[in-house]
Each structure stands twice: as C-alpha cells, then as structure tokens.
Amino acid sequence: MGRKSLSEARTNEILDAFGRCIIKYGLDTSLEQVAEEAGMTRSIIRHYIGNREEVVNTLIERVTHDYLNTLQRLGDGIPDEKLIDLLLDYLFGGLPDYDAVDKLILDILMTAKNRYPVAKQRLRDLFTHIITLLANDFQRLYSHNTPDKCREVAYGVLCLAMSNESFVWIGMDAQHHVMARQQAIYLIESLH
Amino acid sequence: MGRKSLSEARTNEILDAFGRCIIKYGLDTSLEQVAEEAGMTRSIIRHYIGNREEVVNTLIERVTHDYLNTLQRLGDGIPDEKLIDLLLDYLFGGLPDYDAVDKLILDILMTAKNRYPVAKQRLRDLFTHIITLLANDFQRLYSHNTPDKCREVAYGVLCLAMSNESFVWIGMDAQHHVMARQQAIYLIESLH
DNA sequence: ATATAAATTGTCAACTATGACAATTTATTT
DNA sequence: AAATAAATTGTCATAGTTGACAATTTATAT
Known part of the structure; x- marks a missing residue:
C-alpha cells in the first residue's frame, strides 16, 4: 500500500536545480535558493537527500x-x-x-x-x-x-x-x- | 597631528588573510573568519576597506x-x-x-x-x-x-x-x- | 600637556541558513 | 472505504553574517 515513491524523480529535479544554481551563483548557493529554483520547499530537499553535505556529495x-x-x-x-x-x-x-x-x-x-x-x-x-x-x-x-x-x-x-x-x-x-x-x-x- | 595611518599595512594584512582563507575555505569565507585569520575584528576590515564587495574587489x-x-x-x-x-x-x-x-x-x-x-x-x-x-x-x-x-x-x-x-x-x-x-x-x- | 586624527573595540538590529520535527495531505492497495 | 506508506507543508529554535554606528583608546605634532 502507500503511494509510489517519487524519490528518484525528485532527487533528479533537485540536483538539476542545484546545478543551475551553481552555474549562476556558485557552489555556496543556499538550499533555500536551490529549493526555489526547483519549485519546491527546502523540507523536500531535506526529505529526499538530506543535509547540505549530502546534497553536495550526491551532486x-x-x-x-x-x-x-x-x-x-x-x-x-x-x-x-x-x-x-x-x-x-x-x-x-x-x-x-x-x-x-x-x-x-x-x-x-x-x-x-x-x-x-x-x-x-x-x-x-x-x-x-x-x-x-x-x-x-x-x-x-x-x-x-x-x-x-x-x-x-x-x-x-x-x-x-x-x-x-x-x-x-x-x-x-x-x-x-x-x-x-x-x-x-x-x-x-x-x-x- | 593625529597618528600615523596604518591603512596600507592593515589593508595588506587583511588581503593576505583573505587569500589564505580563500585557499582553505573558498571565496565565500565570511569576513568574520577573515578577521580571525588576520587577528583583528571585522570592524577593522570594515574600517579599512569596506563592505564585502569592496573587500573582494580590492583583493x-x-x-x-x-x-x-x-x-x-x-x-x-x-x-x-x-x-x-x-x-x-x-x-x-x-x-x-x-x-x-x-x-x-x-x-x-x-x-x-x-x-x-x-x-x-x-x-x-x-x-x-x-x-x-x-x-x-x-x-x-x-x-x-x-x-x-x-x-x-x-x-x-x-x-x-x-x-x-x-x-x-x-x-x-x-x-x-x-x-x-x-x-x-x-x-x-x-x-x- | 593638550588637541587631534586615526586606530580600535563594542554593540545592535535585520536578515539568512540550517536542522529538526510535527502536522497534514495524497495516492494506492486490499 | 479503510488502511497505510509516502509526499508535502509548516513551524521553531539556533546560529551565523552583515552593515551601521557609538564609544573608547592611542599616538603624534605643536
């Protein structure tokens, strides 16, 4: 039961957005900004990938x-x-x-x-x-x-x-x- | 009257410290950290050079x-x-x-x-x-x-x-x- | 020694980033 | 339709960064 996992898709969206942000603002773009670029809240990033270091490493x-x-x-x-x-x-x-x-x-x-x-x-x-x-x-x-x-x-x-x-x-x-x-x-x- | 200006020396110390910080932590090192590296307070950086953008540009x-x-x-x-x-x-x-x-x-x-x-x-x-x-x-x-x-x-x-x-x-x-x-x-x- | 220019220190408010977690909503299976 | 797993939203406390400015200290020329 429960619903389908969007994990893979969301993870990709996040990393894509992060990539675009890095190009525009550098590696130190805040996760808040990344979330905005991806059209989601920071909580979602946290949920699917984790804290900052994990996001960077995943990318x-x-x-x-x-x-x-x-x-x-x-x-x-x-x-x-x-x-x-x-x-x-x-x-x-x-x-x-x-x-x-x-x-x-x-x-x-x-x-x-x-x-x-x-x-x-x-x-x-x-x-x-x-x-x-x-x-x-x-x-x-x-x-x-x-x-x-x-x-x-x-x-x-x-x-x-x-x-x-x-x-x-x-x-x-x-x-x-x-x-x-x-x-x-x-x-x-x-x-x- | 008044005392000798340390402007030039201080400016150099700040830029040197900033350089070392960038090498260690990247361009986005906070001025607070730069100040610590230089052994002074952030106020001094502000006094001799100015705000963040001015510090970066000067460097x-x-x-x-x-x-x-x-x-x-x-x-x-x-x-x-x-x-x-x-x-x-x-x-x-x-x-x-x-x-x-x-x-x-x-x-x-x-x-x-x-x-x-x-x-x-x-x-x-x-x-x-x-x-x-x-x-x-x-x-x-x-x-x-x-x-x-x-x-x-x-x-x-x-x-x-x-x-x-x-x-x-x-x-x-x-x-x-x-x-x-x-x-x-x-x-x-x-x-x- | 005193006036003065500059150095230095200290404090404050505004803003932003982060991590944690609680609460709610939604989709899917039985 | 009821159960359930996952998605999503929202809130909070904490800490860090910055810009501004007031207060104080120090050195130097007269």
Missing part, C-alpha cells in the same frame, strides 16, 4: 559519474580514424548534444577542495580516469609511443579542455574554443 | 595587478635564449621565489563569475594581457610565424598552466607539473 557523485560514462561510451562503434575527432569535439564543445552544464559544474566544483573532502577525492578520481581513458586510446592508435608519453599528452589535452572551458565561461570570446582544440591537435600530433 | 585588484606585473618584469635583462625557460618556470611553478598563493587565488577566483562582475571583468583583462604578453615574446623569438599563430600557442600555454595548477591543487601528484611543462614545450616547438 558530485552524479556529475562525475555521468561525465565519465559519456566519455567512455563515446568511442563505441566508432572507427579508429574518427575517434580523435570525436573526443576533441566532446572535450572542446563541438558536439551537437554536448551538455555544457556538466562541464561548467565540473569547473565550479573545482572550488570544493578542502571544504568537501569527498568531492575532492571524486574529482581526482574522475580526472585520473579521464587521463587513463585518453591515454589508452592514444596508445592503441599510436602504438609506437611509450605509455608514459601517451599519458603525458592525455594530461595536456585534458588541461587544455578544462581551462578553455573556464576561460570561455568568464567571458572570453568563443573563438578560444577553436584555438584550444587546435593546440590539442598539436599535442596529439607529437605522437604520430 | 582581485591586487592579485591580478601583482600577477601581471611579475610576469611583465620577468624578462627584464634576460637574454632571449633563456626567456622561454624562465616563463615556463614561472607558469609551471619551478621558480624559487615563486608565489603559489597568487596562482591559487587566481584559480579560486575563477568562481567569482556572475556574482562579482568586477572580478569577472578583471580576470578577463588579466588573461587577455597574459596572452598578448606571451604572444609578443613568441613573435619576437620566432618571427616567421603569424601573430595569430603566436596568440594561439600563447593561449594553449596559458591553459596548460592554469589547469595544471588546479589539478595539482585538488591533490593530483606533483609529477603533473613536469608533464604540463613538457606539453607547453611541445606547443612552443610548433613555432620553431
């Missing part, structure tokens, strides 16, 4: 999971010669269904640092995974390079992608997307 | 100014063939008197975004200046390249430096400094 959990997942499945069924292009499109925002939100959130979450130790750990894991993932692709495509060299380039590409996102976000002209992508290509070409 | 002003200044004077009296190394040392943290704080603050301030419009503007200006500065050096050293190409590489190097700083900060091993620096060299070599 980071979701965002990092989704990001890695998307990146992992990106190459499925794609011929090798198109893989690099696709990866770059994703990392530098040229993809049609590209979800800006996730990357923006990631960028902002970098400020979680000491205040949210779980977040810090999660982000480190995420970036480490991304590097490994990219490095593996490079290794397969340009197999005469050492694993270390592949990792180095992967790290470089990731740096370019992340910074670029931040820069464009503070209002530097979108042209920079193209520049960053081009620099990433130079790095990858050093593997040829 | 950003100082940090961006100092950063650009240091970078600008870096090449003074340095022979061309050592310039690149020196720039890279500064950007990737190999310099002995390198002041980590400024770069960390910069990284954190990237979250100011919409909340502090003045900050956003200042950061944009700062980064634009840095790019121009680097691009000019590249142009002088490798003059057969187009200005656009030089700018592109400058942007890439800046992205590498900034991201790298963030990554190391969230706890990724310091080895990455070396990797980022190496990638920057690859980019610059594309100008040879």
Whole structure:
C-alpha cells in the first residue's frame, strides 16, 4: 500500500536545480535558493537527500559519474580514424548534444577542495580516469609511443579542455574554443 | 597631528588573510573568519576597506595587478635564449621565489563569475594581457610565424598552466607539473 | 600637556541558513 | 472505504553574517 515513491524523480529535479544554481551563483548557493529554483520547499530537499553535505556529495557523485560514462561510451562503434575527432569535439564543445552544464559544474566544483573532502577525492578520481581513458586510446592508435608519453599528452589535452572551458565561461570570446582544440591537435600530433 | 595611518599595512594584512582563507575555505569565507585569520575584528576590515564587495574587489585588484606585473618584469635583462625557460618556470611553478598563493587565488577566483562582475571583468583583462604578453615574446623569438599563430600557442600555454595548477591543487601528484611543462614545450616547438 | 586624527573595540538590529520535527495531505492497495 | 506508506507543508529554535554606528583608546605634532 502507500503511494509510489517519487524519490528518484525528485532527487533528479533537485540536483538539476542545484546545478543551475551553481552555474549562476556558485557552489555556496543556499538550499533555500536551490529549493526555489526547483519549485519546491527546502523540507523536500531535506526529505529526499538530506543535509547540505549530502546534497553536495550526491551532486558530485552524479556529475562525475555521468561525465565519465559519456566519455567512455563515446568511442563505441566508432572507427579508429574518427575517434580523435570525436573526443576533441566532446572535450572542446563541438558536439551537437554536448551538455555544457556538466562541464561548467565540473569547473565550479573545482572550488570544493578542502571544504568537501569527498568531492575532492571524486574529482581526482574522475580526472585520473579521464587521463587513463585518453591515454589508452592514444596508445592503441599510436602504438609506437611509450605509455608514459601517451599519458603525458592525455594530461595536456585534458588541461587544455578544462581551462578553455573556464576561460570561455568568464567571458572570453568563443573563438578560444577553436584555438584550444587546435593546440590539442598539436599535442596529439607529437605522437604520430 | 593625529597618528600615523596604518591603512596600507592593515589593508595588506587583511588581503593576505583573505587569500589564505580563500585557499582553505573558498571565496565565500565570511569576513568574520577573515578577521580571525588576520587577528583583528571585522570592524577593522570594515574600517579599512569596506563592505564585502569592496573587500573582494580590492583583493582581485591586487592579485591580478601583482600577477601581471611579475610576469611583465620577468624578462627584464634576460637574454632571449633563456626567456622561454624562465616563463615556463614561472607558469609551471619551478621558480624559487615563486608565489603559489597568487596562482591559487587566481584559480579560486575563477568562481567569482556572475556574482562579482568586477572580478569577472578583471580576470578577463588579466588573461587577455597574459596572452598578448606571451604572444609578443613568441613573435619576437620566432618571427616567421603569424601573430595569430603566436596568440594561439600563447593561449594553449596559458591553459596548460592554469589547469595544471588546479589539478595539482585538488591533490593530483606533483609529477603533473613536469608533464604540463613538457606539453607547453611541445606547443612552443610548433613555432620553431 | 593638550588637541587631534586615526586606530580600535563594542554593540545592535535585520536578515539568512540550517536542522529538526510535527502536522497534514495524497495516492494506492486490499 | 479503510488502511497505510509516502509526499508535502509548516513551524521553531539556533546560529551565523552583515552593515551601521557609538564609544573608547592611542599616538603624534605643536
């Protein structure tokens, strides 16, 4: 008996709203404001997720999971010669269904640092995974390079992608997307 | 008559303390906490600088100014063939008197975004200046390249430096400094 | 030593955020 | 329609933050 649980749906609405708030106001947006953005009361947030720390951790959990997942499945069924292009499109925002939100959130979450130790750990894991993932692709495509060299380039590409996102976000002209992508290509070409 | 003004010294103490707080707790550290860190009361902060927004803006002003200044004077009296190394040392943290704080603050301030419009503007200006500065050096050293190409590489190097700083900060091993620096060299070599 | 400018301390009211929990409403099954 | 589990709303006490300003103390030039 009793009624159907809305837990999953509500949780998603809350995290979505929180994400939008973070983009607009930063990680320290009050739960009150998040509730307003989501069109619900703070009590509901408390009911479905919990206190502030739990909300933050839940969000980071979701965002990092989704990001890695998307990146992992990106190459499925794609011929090798198109893989690099696709990866770059994703990392530098040229993809049609590209979800800006996730990357923006990631960028902002970098400020979680000491205040949210779980977040810090999660982000480190995420970036480490991304590097490994990219490095593996490079290794397969340009197999005469050492694993270390592949990792180095992967790290470089990731740096370019992340910074670029931040820069464009503070209002530097979108042209920079193209520049960053081009620099990433130079790095990858050093593997040829 | 009256007593000597401590304005300048106090202002510096406050901004220093604020910087340390931001590193530890984020941009939204309360002025109360900043005061504690600085070993004074909040009233003093209010007296010497003003309200929250003024404190934030003053800090950003100082940090961006100092950063650009240091970078600008870096090449003074340095022979061309050592310039690149020196720039890279500064950007990737190999310099002995390198002041980590400024770069960390910069990284954190990237979250100011919409909340502090003045900050956003200042950061944009700062980064634009840095790019121009680097691009000019590249142009002088490798003059057969187009200005656009030089700018592109400058942007890439800046992205590498900034991201790298963030990554190391969230706890990724310091080895990455070396990797980022190496990638920057690859980019610059594309100008040879 | 005294006038004076500036430093420093202290206090207050208004506002906001949070956590906890009680009370009520709604949907669903039997 | 009655039972029940979950959703939703509402309220409260507590604590923290901020801005404003009054009161006091301290150093310095004359």
